[in-house]
Structure formats: structure tokens, C-alpha cells
Amino acid sequence: MLSRTKLGVVALALCIALWSLPSVAQSRPEVPRDLRSIVEAKVLSVAVTRFDLPSFHVRGPDGKLLGPEIEMAQQIGRALGVDVEFIDSAESFDTVVDFVAMGRADIGVSKLSQTYNRLKRVRFSEPYVTLRHAFLFNRIAIARAAGGQPPAVVLQKFAGRIGVIAGSAYVDFASRNFPNATVVEARNWDTAIENLLSGRVDVLYRDEFEVRRVLKNKPALNVQLGSAVIVDQNALLSIAICDTCSKLQQFINYHIGMTRGAFTLKGLLNSELGKPVQ
Amino acid sequence: MNAGNDFDTDNSLKALSRSINRPAITLGAIVLALVLGAMRLPFLEYLRPVGDFYIALLQICVLPFLLATIPLAVRSAMAGGSAPGSLRSLLFWALMMLVAVAAVSVIIPSLFFGYASPDEQMITNIGALLGRSAESVDVEFAIDARHGAEITGAAEFAILSFVPTNIFASLSSNDSVRVLVFAAIFGIGMVLTERQSGPFDFRRFAPYPCSLRLDFRLVQPAGADWYRCSRCAAGGATRFGRIYCADAFCLSISGHRSVAVAGGAAALCVRAARIPRQGLWRLAEAGDAWRLHP
Numbered sequence: 001m002l003s004r005t006k007l008g009v010v011a012l013a014l015c016i017a018l019w020s021l022p023s024v025a026q027s028r029p030e031v032p033r034d035l036r037s038i039v040e041a042k043v044l045s046v047a048v049t050r051f052d053l054p055s056f057h058v059r060g061p062d063g064k065l066l067g068p069e070i071e072m073a074q075q076i077g078r079a080l081g082v083d084v085e086f087i088d089s090a091e092s093f094d095t096v097v098d099f100v101a102m103g104r105a106d107i108g109v110s111k112l113s114q115t116y117n118r119l120k121r122v123r124f125s126e127p128y129v130t131l132r133h134a135f136l137f138n139r140i141a142i143a144r145a146a147g148g149q150p151p152a153v154v155l156q157k158f159a160g161r162i163g164v165i166a167g168s169a170y171v172d173f174a175s176r177n178f179p180n181a182t183v184v185e186a187r188n189w190d191t192a193i194e195n196l197l198s199g200r201v202d203v204l205y206r207d208e209f210e211v212r213r214v215l216k217n218k219p220a221l222n223v224q225l226g227s228a229v230i231v232d233q234n235a236l237l238s239i240a241i242c243d244t245c246s247k248l249q250q251f252i253n254y255h256i257g258m259t260r261g262a263f264t265l266k267g268l269l270n271s272e273l274g275k276p277v278q
Numbered sequence: 279m280n281a282g283n284d285f286d287t288d289n290s291l292k293a294l295s296r297s298i299n300r301p302a303i304t305l306g307a308i309v310l311a312l313v314l315g316a317m318r319l320p321f322l323e324y325l326r327p328v329g330d331f332y333i334a335l336l337q338i339c340v341l342p343f344l345l346a347t348i349p350l351a352v353r354s355a356m357a358g359g360s361a362p363g364s365l366r367s368l369l370f371w372a373l374m375m376l377v378a379v380a381a382v383s384v385i386i387p388s389l390f391f392g393y394a395s396p397d398e399q400m401i402t403n404i405g406a407l408l409g410r411s412a413e414s415v416d417v418e419f420a421i422d423a424r425h426g427a428e429i430t431g432a433a434e435f436a437i438l439s440f441v442p443t444n445i446f447a448s449l450s451s452n453d454s455v456r457v458l459v460f461a462a463i464f465g466i467g468m469v470l471t472e473r474q475s476g477p478f479d480f481r482r483f484a485p486y487p488c489s490l491r492l493d494f495r496l497v498q499p500a501g502a503d504w505y506r507c508s509r510c511a512a513g514g515a516t517r518f519g520r521i522y523c524a525d526a527f528c529l530s531i532s533g534h535r536s537v538a539v540a541g542g543a544a545a546l547c548v549r550a551a552r553i554p555r556q557g558l559w560r561l562a563e564a565g566d567a568w569r570l571h572p
Contacts (some may be wrong), residue, residue, distance in 0.1 A: 006566065024513075091319040134415070135417075151416070152415075152417050152418070152419035155419055156419050156421060157421070177421050191338040208415070211415075212415070218405075219400075219402050219403075219406035219408075220401045220402040220404075220405040221396065221405060222404075222406070223401055223405045223408060224406035225405055226416040226417065227415040227416050227417070228415060228416060228417035228418065228419060229415045229417070229418050229419075229420060230419060230420065231418050231419065231420045232420040232421055232422050235282050264559060
């Protein structure tokens, strides 16, 4: 009788133990997304903008993505031994960062500048190229505002209307560096240039490459527009990496270190992929 | 025989030079160049190196010409007592030229664009020209207030920017205006020095060609110190000889050779300045022998 009771207790304990096993498994924390999970999934998902970024990444005639940023992502994929999947539906630069922050992509590559706001949400690699901030300005408007002083004096504490691309890092940069200016956001770069030519804004704020590319591709604009470089402000163009991916960040930094010099201002300006401004 | 051939060659070169350097030929060449340029023939691209070479030859003359002529011009003007007149004349012509250039730059475009309004292609060409002349960007500035003060200051005292802080940097960057200012200051300094210590005799430089060897001294063997010092001292006990001795000593101890060698060389120099010249030339020959077979 006693032995039957003992046997019953042991069986009951065993049942309870077996029943509780799945719940233990369920309560164990999820493995954070990082290099190992990417290698196991055999896919590196890369977010890029839906629009072209001439000299960085563009769509070829067949709709296929081309350009040094695309090559860089593919090189990283090859080094990891995984396939690369491009998610090219981001409407803006900020959306690329959103995709990475929300887990829709592992990394984001689209001429992304590091900013304080973005760094709160994602990691960034070492910069693969550093470009100085620059203005494309209306010569007459700035000369009028200068009133005989050098243009640099006016531009340094600019208080007019600054045009920037909506959802770009330059929205942050403009409000931080030129607090007295009115920031006018344009849908894209071409619209921003139209705004400048029509006098809706006095200057456009972006990096040295884009400013010089505009004047290079359309020399007639040199008559109307001038270019200015801000020597103490740099855009650190980096790869956005998921916030938990510390090992992946290390891996990408190593790759950037090994391929340093692949992106240069001169090379970008002379790139066949820098199509003329419409 | 050889002398006769040299003479003939010399004469024929002079004759060729005279026949080429005629106004009609120069003007004809300019017209031909304009016509060919307007025709834009593809083969003209192959002539570019010749043109570039010629322009480079002209450019290398500019700065040495400025350095050689301006100090002497200032000196002769000041020494001859015609400095005030020259200055007045210079200012007058500078102002006249300024007005003339300004007038031309206003009148010619007004006339030109009055008859032919610029089309898109012309604006593109002008823009390309502007873009090239600016080379990279029109303005550089910093947001940081300290850099900003530099920019403002530089604009307010733009005239001071013509005064060279490093003449060699100005020479290497083809900065003609700064070289011009340096040459003028040098000329004034030369005249003022002369007034204090007598006329300047350029022939004094003649016994010291070895000064030009200074640049190569770091790659010379130690025996070259002896060689150079004895050569210089051979010129006699002059002010330049002593200056050179001090200079050689300083450079020796700052170079890779030992202080002992430098001190010995300098001592030899000082001593050599008092030795008869024949003896010094023998020393120089010994220095040569050591230099060639150290």
C-alpha cells in the first residue's frame, strides 16, 4: 500500500516536471539579432532608398541596383558567406534608418550620415567616406545680404531660408548649426534645386559632393549659384547597423578598414553613375 | 677650326633669331593660331604640348624676372633721387590702368550683349569658365566662432595679405604679388643698407660660388666641410667670408657630422682668412682630393 502511494507521488512529480518543461523553454530570452543569427539565416537584409543616389547607388536599365554602395554590401555578404537581400522601398534616408531600427533590415546603406538622433536608435559603422558640409547659394541673394562684407560672414550665421531634403540628416544639421534660419524641407534634391532657382530658398544645405556635382553637371548654374564649404562640419557617411549587432558592427568596421580609399570625393565626382541633374 | 665653326653657328642662330623676331611674323602667327583655333581641327590637340611648353617657359621667367629687376629698379630710383617722381608716376599709371580695365570690362560686355543676347549655350560656357576659375568652391568658412573671426579679420586687412610671411612658399605657389612686395621691400632695404655702410658691390659675390653648394651639404661626405671652407676662405678676410664661416659652422653642428669636424672646419676657415691666397688654394686642392677620395 505504502509502495503504491510512493509510486503515485513519484509519477505525479514526473508529470508536473514534464508539463512545466515547455514553459521554461518559453520563458528563456530570445537570442539577440547579431552576426550569428544572420549567418544561420544565410541572408543579410540591406535597406536602401527607393530613389537613386547618383555615384553611390542607382538602378540600371534592367532595374538592377548598381554602384559602390551596393558592391560594398555584396562584399560584406560574401565575407559573411550569406546572400544579400536588398530592401529598396525606403522613402527617405530616415526611413532606411527606421527599417534597421525596426528589424526589417540588418543594415542600411544609403549615403547615411551619423546624427545624434539616429545614433539613439541604431549603431553606425566607421565612416566609409567623410564629406564636408556645403552650401549651394544664390549669388545675388547672398551678395545683397552681405552688403559689401565677404559672403562667408553672412553664411556663417545664416538667418535666411535654408533648403534641405526632407527626412535627411541635414534637417537636424540645419536646425543645430543655423538656429536663426528657416528650414524649408523639399521632397527630393531636384525639388530643392528648383526651390533655390525660383528664389523660394536662398541656400541649399548638403554635402560638398552633391553641391559640386550640381555645378559640374550643369555648368550654366555657376552664373547664378555659388558654392561654399563649411570647413569644420563633416558628414560621416556610414552603414547603419541594427542596435543589437555589436559583432556585425565589428565585422563591418574591419571590412571598411580593409577597403579604405574605395570612396573618394574625386572618384565620386568623376563616377559614370553621377547622372546629370534634370 | 672649331672656334671658326662655333662662330658660324653663333652667327646663324643670331640671324635666325632676327628673322623670327619680327612683328609681321608674330602677328601672322597670332592670326594663324586664332584661325586654327576657330576651326577646331582635331589634330590641333597634338600641338597642345608645344603650347604648354612655351607657356611654361614664359612662366618660369616671371618670378626670377620680378626678383631680379624690382630690387634693382627700386634701388636705382632711390639712389638716383628720382624715387618721389617714380612713385607718383607709378601711382598715376596704376590708377589709370585700373580705370581703363574697369571701363573695358563694363563697356565691352554692354556692347556685346546689346547686339547678341546670350543663349543657353553661351551661359553654359560662361558658367563652365566661372566654375573652372573657382577650381573647387567659391567660399570656405567655419561655423566655429574662432575660425569666423579669422575670416572677418582677413577681409578687413586684405592689404596685409600681400605681405609675404614666407617668400619661398610664395615663390613655389607662383604668388607674384607677394613676390613683388618682397622684391620691393628688398630693394628699399638694399638702398637703406647702402646709405649706412657704403655702396653695395655685387662683385663681392664672385669668390663665393661655393655658397651655392649649401643645399647639397647634407649628402656630402665630411671632407667636403674642409673643401668648402678652404675654398671660401681663399677669397680673403672679407665680411662675407666670416659670415659664411659662421653659417657653415652652424649648419655643420646641426647636420649629421660630428661637432669635432664642424669645429675643425670653422677654425680652419677663420684661420684661413689670414693665410696668403696661394696657400689657401693648396688647401682647397687638398680638400678636393679628400672630397673625391675620402
